[in-house]
Amino acid sequence: MNRDDKGLGAGGSELGVRDSRAEGRRRVVGQVDNLSYGTTNTAFPHHPHPDQLRTIGLHKSYRKGQVVVPVLRGVDVEVRQGEFMAIVGQSGCGKSTLLHLLGTLDAPDQGEIYYDGERIDNLPAVRRDFLRNNRFGMIFQFYHLLPELNTLENVLAPMMIRHGVLSYLGKRGKYHQRAKELLDLVGLGHRLKHRPRELSGGEMQRAAIARALIAEPQLLLADEPTGNLDTATGVEIIRILRDLNRQRNLTIVMVTHDRSIAEQADRIVRLAEGRIAE
């Protein structure tokens, strides 16, 4: 509850206000969502852990007919709290696969993934759904907005998924307020009722960022967020991510093939032939 009340409730306007990163970190990490998931407290306790996300020897291969194509061959990577990290690499080197694994959308063939010191790659489906809904925000190259919903509804989608009808309707006003603030933040406050197909690529990506932020995630996973945008718009999107990272202390893992985009990050990790080549 406290998360909903204080977290982003005041969050929109908080963006430039918060001055102490340490204090911010404590607040974000220390607040445990006890709205819909009672066991959270024991499953993901607060450890002051330097590595928010860590992988050990990730292997993943795809089967194409009879041929097994290895994509990841032992990836070890650490993401520190509050860090903006870019993973670069050529097309097909497994960047997106790595990101899907980090986001628990897929399970590795081998290896382990730790989030805040807890292993998450072998969790039951319901716990992974919870993580994706509460802890991770994801944005994609192709925006992936739901075509049947308007901008505002798309942003609200994670909250609708989290709550049943009655509890959602009870908190509707608050969530609407928060979604509008987020859309203002990404510069889309004037297009609340538009359907995705009426928006430009840059606008869709902004909506997708707002959607990724509505659940107050601790980690943002971005899969080629500028891959489909022209350079100016791409720069604009990266600037938004950059600000989020700086002002909200949001950990961001971004995958891109574009070096100039990756340059904006705190740290660049290169992925080649299924391994980290730093």
Place this chain on the structure above:
Amino acid sequence: MYKLLLCWRYLCTRYIALASIISVTLGVATMIVVNSVMQGFTGEMQNRIRGVVSDLVFESRSLEGMPDFDWHAGKIREVAGERIEALSPTVVVPAMLNFQYGDNWFTRQVDLVGIDQQSQSDVSDFGRYLQHPENRRAMSFDLRENGYDVRDHQTTEESPERKQLSRAGWEHRREKARIMEFQRQYNGVQAARESAPPAHPFAAHPIEKERENVFDPAKEQHTGVVLGIAMTGYRTSDGEDRFLAMPGDDVKLTFPTVGQPPKAVSDNFTIVDFYECKMSEYDSKFVFMPIRKLQELRGMIDPTSGVGRINAIQIKLKPGADGIAVREDLQNAFSAELYAVSTWRDKQGALLAAVDLETRILNLLLFLIIAVAGFGILAIFYMIVVEKTRDIGILKSLGASSRGVMGIFLSYGLLLGLVGSGAGMVIGLLIVHYINQIADFIGWMTGQPVFDPSIYYFYKIPAVVLPWTVFWIVVGALAIAVSASILPARRAARLHPVEALRYE
């Protein structure tokens, strides 16, 4: 929450799915109409059968009948007295009816039923179907002055008037007697002119004196009989009834006496009323007369004791009594060689069973039609799941569970089923409500009347909506719609989020 919102949006944007539900709509509507009309027919028919036949009929197998009503009634009451409300003796005998219209004589084969007018109304709804309001209140075999119903009292709808009946009764009888008297005199004058003048100028006097004792049709009636309304008339294609003989007219009845060998006896009777239970079989078959007179004419009265033989006893059961159980008890108590006991259902068993069977088969066929519609829903749902593959991946990446995704498509199926069967229910009920107008319209369009009142002896198609039937039809359609969406929903739930996200 997202499930509701999404399946609502899918419903509003995907018209192809609505097209797939049309067959469910039509199936539901047809089932409601068929069941209502069948129920209406059955109900009407049961009412009509019950108008003539009491709950139970205790019959002697021979035409000679049983000698003593009181003794049999006593024994029947002994066996099942606590379940019996009333008894009425009857004599049923095959007979030939003759009536005259103009110079032509018409002959009908009928069942002549001698009834006890006091107790008959206790055992069946007989009185309710008569055409004179007074007779409906208290039945009498005396001809009424006038006032027979011109408009059918059993229908509230507009039905063609029976204009002829406005003259029926003594009015008609006197008028007819006057004409016949006139004709007789005219013929007499003609005959007198042609033949030689009477030898004695006062020869007419003794004849007129003699006629004082002769039956005067203008003032007297024969024994009253009640005829089925379809017996002497016909119905025009407009549904108007015309009568060749009506209350006030005389008829002749010929029937066998008891004893060996039977002799045919014949007598004159006066029609005092028409009987209309609207079951054409009965309306054109039964003639009712006072039981005592029939017993006399057939020689059924024991000359020494004055007790008349009868050949059937009508039994009315107390409300809630089980007719079949009473039938079994009575049949066991009496010799099966001499007596037959049957319920009113047994009497029309074949007809009722046929209607029942028809209803069941129609229901089965229509339900199969809805089931076929289910496969249409299945196919279209599969298409929608394929089309929505990427959305499913998005939802999962936002934390939606597999069950949640499955829920979207199941509730979509339920929603479609609700829309389809709801629309079907409304259409079906509307059709039932306006069924006669629709039948008229189709008849007018095709030039071929859909419902011919001259065959069915009711003016409109009867339809009775049973709420539970409607409920089960709608529930069945919903179940089919939901189960058709189970497979596609499972497929959607099992989609791998990464595969789904990559899907273009």
